[in-house]
Every structure is written in structure tokens, then in C-alpha cells.
Amino acid sequence: MAVHWFPGHMHKALLEIKQSLSQVDVLIEVLDARIPYSSENPEIAKLRGDKPCLKILNKSDLADPEMTEKWQTHLEKDAGVKTFTNSTDNPAKTKQIIDMIRATCAQKDASIRSINAMIIGIPNVGKSTLINILAQRTIAKTGNEPAVTKNQQRINLGSGIVLLDTPGVLWPKLENPNTGYRLAASGAVKDTAMEYDDVGFFTADFLIKAYPDLMKDRFKLDSLPDTELAFLELAAAKRGALMAGGRVNLHKICEVLINELRSGKLGRITLESPEMLIQEKIEMAELAAKKIADKQKRKQKFKDGSLTPDKKDRKEVREQKRAEQSQRMKKKR
Ligand SMILES: Nc1nc2c(ncn2[C@@H]2O[C@H](COP(=O)(O)OP(=O)(O)OP(=O)(O)O)[C@@H](O)[C@H]2O)c(=O)[nH]1
Ligand SMILES: [Mg+2]
Numbered sequence: 001m002a003v004h005w006f007p008g009h010m011h012k013a014l015l016e017i018k019q020s021l022s023q024v025d026v027l028i029e030v031l032d033a034r035i036p037y038s039s040e041n042p043e044i045a046k047l048r049g050d051k052p053c054l055k056i057l058n059k060s061d062l063a064d065p066e067m068t069e070k071w072q073t074h075l076e077k078d079a080g081v082k083t084f085t086n087s088t089d090n091p092a093k094t095k096q097i098i099d100m101i102r103a104t105c106a107q108k109d110a111s112i113r114s115i116n117a118m119i120i121g122i123p124n125v126g127k128s129t130l131i132n133i134l135a136q137r138t139i140a141k142t143g144n145e146p147a148v149t150k151n152q153q154r155i156n157l158g159s160g161i162v163l164l165d166t167p168g169v170l171w172p173k174l175e176n177p178n179t180g181y182r183l184a185a186s187g188a189v190k191d192t193a194m195e196y197d198d199v200g201f202f203t204a205d206f207l208i209k210a211y212p213d214l215m216k217d218r219f220k221l222d223s224l225p226d227t228e229l230a231f232l233e234l235a236a237a238k239r240g241a242l243m244a245g246g247r248v249n250l251h252k253i254c255e256v257l258i259n260e261l262r263s264g265k266l267g268r269i270t271l272e273s274p275e276m277l278i279q280e281k282i283e284m285a286e287l288a289a290k291k292i293a294d295k296q297k298r299k300q301k302f303k304d305g306s307l308t309p310d311k312k313d314r315k316e317v318r319e320q321k322r323a324e325q326s327q328r329m330k331k332k333r
Contacts, residue, residue: 004193011172013169024051025116026105027054048251054104063269094130095133122168122169125168146188149166176284187262214266220267243278
């Protein structure tokens with residue numbers, strides 16, 4: 001199953017973000033530091049043009065610090081992009097964002113006096129929490145579930161900066177299925193729009209390969225098995241996630257794994273690296289090229305008149321029926 005969640009309110013919110021973009025001096029894209037690529041909105045990337053963009057790697061307290069550094073270097077290769085790591089445990093550092101907003105705008109146009117900054121990002125990434133820290137008061141509603149903010153909200157920070165809080169949005173088509181799983185694992189997708197088991201298997205497969213020591217520690221295992229299924233079975237036995245008769249409750253252990261990942265109990269984990277993404281992009285491009293080639297082949301066959309076996313069968317049946325019909329007509333005459 002590929003994760004898909006794009007309800008009506010998100011469609012509307014994405015449209016409104018696109019409409020407001022022209023009045024915005026600087027775009028603040030709040031990314032999840034655990035999934036900096038999967039949490040980046042490709043629709044906005046297409047529309048941003050040369051508008052300055054500050055990418056906040058948020059929830060960095062939950063991410064692998066070494067990977068966060070790698071991601072910063074990778075993201076800043078893009079012209080006009082600056083990055084900043086942020087988490088709620090250091091509000092004094094968070095306030096540096098205000099200076100960065102000013103500096104970013106001054107670089108582009110020194111004449112800008114009043115700055116409009118729009119905050120965008122996937123659901124549940126911490127946009128409203130960030131705004132409350134910058135505004136030094138609880139002005140935006142927050143909550144540990146996706147889709148808390150439903151409408152745009154303007155917040156005047158004083159000293160010439162106006163922030164626009166926006167509802168968390170995903171995008172209509174997740175080209176890379178792994179992106180869907182990572183978004184779901186991080187908590188950006190509503191529970192009812194994902195299967196815990198699918199996301200749990202995907203996550204377990206990644207974790208036993210990328211963070212084996214953290215998994216051994218957390219589930220008190222001497223060694224790790226090779227497959228995600230065997231790992232989940234062992235973890236379930238350790239946590240008592242069993243059904244009547246002692247059978248393993250895979251659904252339960254998948255829920256445990258995802259919840260502990262989201263809350264940081266498994267340790268500081270990043271679910272993707274720049275290298276993985278480069279590789280996945282190549283694979284997706286190959287797949288897309290194959291699809292186009294297959295389609296062209298089908299079109300060519302249609303032009304040549306060479307029919308597929310399936311179509312041939314149907315043609316024969318049609319011709320047989322026509323012959324029978326014609327026989328019946330002849331008999332009537
Ligand atoms: N560990 C950790 N949790 C955070 C951080 N920032 C925000 N959160 C938590 O993430 C959850 C979501 O925060 P919100 O600010 O409501 O997120 P949002 O992006 O506005 O979400 P929507 O309005 O639903 O799109 C809350 O439970 C916050 O406490 C952070 O830096 N670290
Ligand atoms: Mg919000």
C-alpha cells in the first residue's frame with residue numbers, strides 16, 4: 001500500500017498558499033529533520049522561483065545529529081536556500097530565526113522595510129509551535145496530531161515582520177512510495193489514512209539495517225535477525241505483544257515501534273540520507289522511462305495493427321457471434 005492523504009481542506013490550503021506566495025518576501029519551509037527530503041513539498045519547490053527560502057530542520061532533538069549536518073550541506077547546494085536546525089528545547093536559539101529572516105531579505109532587496117514571511121510545512125511538523133516561540137505568546141493552536149491548523153493566520157511579530165501560519169499540507173501525488181511510508185512513520189499522516197502494519201514493516205526493515213545497535217538496546221536483544229518479520233516477532237515476544245494462544249500480535253508491535261520512533265524512545269533517528277534519495281530518484285526516473293517506453297510500444301502495436309492476444313481473443317469471439325447471427329438471419333429468410 002502506498003500512503004495517500006490529501007483531504008479537501010489540504011487541497012484548499014495548498015491553493016491558498018500558492019495564491020499568497022507572490023506577496024511573500026521570504027518562505028520559511030519547516031522540514032522534519034528526520035525526513036528532510038520526504039517532508040519537502042515538491043509543489044512549492046516548483047513555484048518558489050528565486051524567492052529566498054529558509055529551511056528549518058525542525059524536531060532536530062529527535063534526529064541523528066550526524067545526518068542532520070549532512071542534510072544541511074546537501075540542501076544548501078540549492079541557490080537561495082539557507083538552513084537552520086531547530087527544536088523546542090532551545091527557545092533562545094530559535095529566536096535567531098528572526099535575524100536570519102532579516103538577513104535573507106536584506107540580501108535580496110535592501111529596500112524592504114516590512115517583511116512578510118510565510119511558514120509552510122507538512123502536517124504536525126511544528127509550525128505553530130515555532131510561531132508561538134517567535135511571538136513569545138501562545139497565539140497559534142498546537143497539538144500532537146496532523147491537521148490542527150485549518151486556516152491561514154497572520155501574526156505580527158512587531159519590528160517589521162509579519163508571519164503567516166498555514167495549515168500543514170501534503171501533495172496530491174507521492175511519486176516515491178517510500179516518501180509516503182516515511183511521512184507516516186514520522187507522524188505527518190492521520191492514523192486513519194495509514195496501515196500501521198505496512199508502515200511498521202517498512203520502518204523495521206530500515207531500522208535493523210541503519211540503526212542495529214539502537215534496536216538491540218531498546219528491545220534487549222543479543223543479536224538481530226536478517227528480516228524485519230523475524231525482528232518484529234522477537235520484539236513482540238519481549239514486549240508481550242501476543243494474542244490468545246501465544247501467537248505474535250504483529251499489529252500491536254508495529255504500533256509500539258512507530259510510537260516509540262515518533263516520541264524519540266528508540267533514540268535519535270533519521271529515516272533517510274542524501275545518498276539514499278539520489279539512488280531512489282535514479283530508480284524512479286528509470287521506472288518512469290520504462291513506463292513511457294511501454295506506452296509507446298503499445299501505441300506502435302496499435303498503429304501496426306498487431307493485436308495483443310487478449311484483443312485477438314475478443315475479436316475472434318465477436319466474429320463468431322456475428323457469423324452465428326448471420327446464419328440465423330439466413331434461416332429466417
Ligand atoms: N520533539 C519535538 N516535538 C516538537 C517540536 N516542535 C513541535 N513539536 C511537537 O509536535 C507536535 C505538533 O506541533 P504543531 O506546532 O501543532 O505542528 P503544526 O506543524 O502546526 O501542525 P498542523 O497545524 O497540524 O499542520 C506538538 O505535539 C509539538 O509539541 C520539536 O522541536 N521537538
Ligand atoms: Mg499548526
